[in-house]
Amino acid sequence: MSKIFRFLLLAGFAAVAGLIVGAVSGLWSFGAFGGDGWDGQAYKFNAKGWSGDLAIGSRDAGPYTRARIAKRGLLALSRDETIYFFRDRDDAGDRLVETCRYRLTGGAMPARWWSVTLYAEDDFLALNDDNAHSVSPEKISDGADWQAVIQPSRPENGAWISSKEAGPFNLTLRLYNPSDAALERPEDIPFPDLTKIYCQESQS
Amino acid sequence: MKPVQIVIILAVFLTALVATHLYTVRAFPRTEMDKVIERVGRDGERVNTLVHAQPITNASRNVVRPSPDLIYSICVYDLSDGPVYLEMTLNEYYSSLSIFDNDTNNFFVVNDREIENGPGRVFLVEDGDDVSDLDPAAIKATSPTRKGVALIRRLAGSPEMLKAAQAARQHDVCRPA
Secondary structure, three states, X not given: OOHHHHXXXXXXXXXXXXXXXXXXXXXXXXXXXXXXXXXXXXXOEEEOOEEEOXXXXXXXXXXXXXXXXXXXXOOXXXXXOEEEEEEOXXXXXXXXXXXXXXXXXXXXXXXXXXXXXXXXXXXXXXXXXOOOOEEOHHHOOOOOOEEEEXXXXXXXXXXXXXXXXXXXXXEEEEEEEEOHHHHHOHHHXXXXXXXXXXXXXXXX | OOHHHHHHHHHHHHHXXXXXXXXXXXXXXXXXXXXXXXXXXXXXXXXXXXXXXXXXXXXXXXXXXOOOOEEEEEEEEEHHHOOEEEEEOXXXXXXXXXXXXXXXXXXXXXXXXXXXXXXXXXXXXXXXXOOOOOOOOOXXXXXXXXXXXXXXXXXXXXXXXXXXXXXHHOOXXXXXX
């Protein structure tokens, strides 16, 4: 094999390897294979366990945010209409899982309407027929301060988000028509707390 | 192998890697939008017409993260033959009409409180379209891309809301202008 042929062959292999690694790293970078992807390009806003990016839905969104939202929240509205926040861990930093019970507590939200919705790891609603995938003002009867439990079985009373068949799950907080203050200082939004009550495997 | 050849091979690898990485990230949103346009538009059969989605359940798997507290109506639009007319009927609860270009940008949105003397009436046009014959009282929204998706969201988190939303959306419109 001539030296020049070997060189060209190696260059061809290098090009193909670059294409493969580039495609895989591109998909991985925004979480196409699950997980958070490239941490350096994760959501730009983090407060009280909730993450978000107010550029979602707009031309201001960078390519990684745009790809992440296409994967996990296609057709999301721009900040003028709605802002979105996400979390997949409780206040102690542990991954949210179906086998644990959680208490979600909050107050009046700075928006015309809000909701907290549970999604399974595939970013669709959990495959249960409990019809309890979310809480929103019309499902809360305790006034401004509210709480809900997240667990696989229906509680005796109170607001409930069912985690049945959810496996590892995540929550999305939607604020429709957010106040000007919420848009200007999202870090001051009174985000709901999420406390683990106990887990089936180990009491805590 | 000469050092210069090794450098060239490494350069080829890195160039291919970076170019493919960036292309993959930038192309992904449009690919996902194309899937929605094909799925909802049924490969062109249901274009420029409104499709009322069923109330959201765990079986709703066309678009990720649907809200179970909303009910959606969707219109895949194609401006190849001219402007498209959209109309959103109002009820006493939240509703919005949002429009997304083929690159996922939400370039237009209007909600019930922003519309006086409803319904909300929007002509969706392309840059350069002649709009002189279109009703001047209606909103004009210019789409950055020829194809895209219009979405009407309505609050439907209680039986009363759902009933009101389902009644209102029967009067919504998406059709060629």
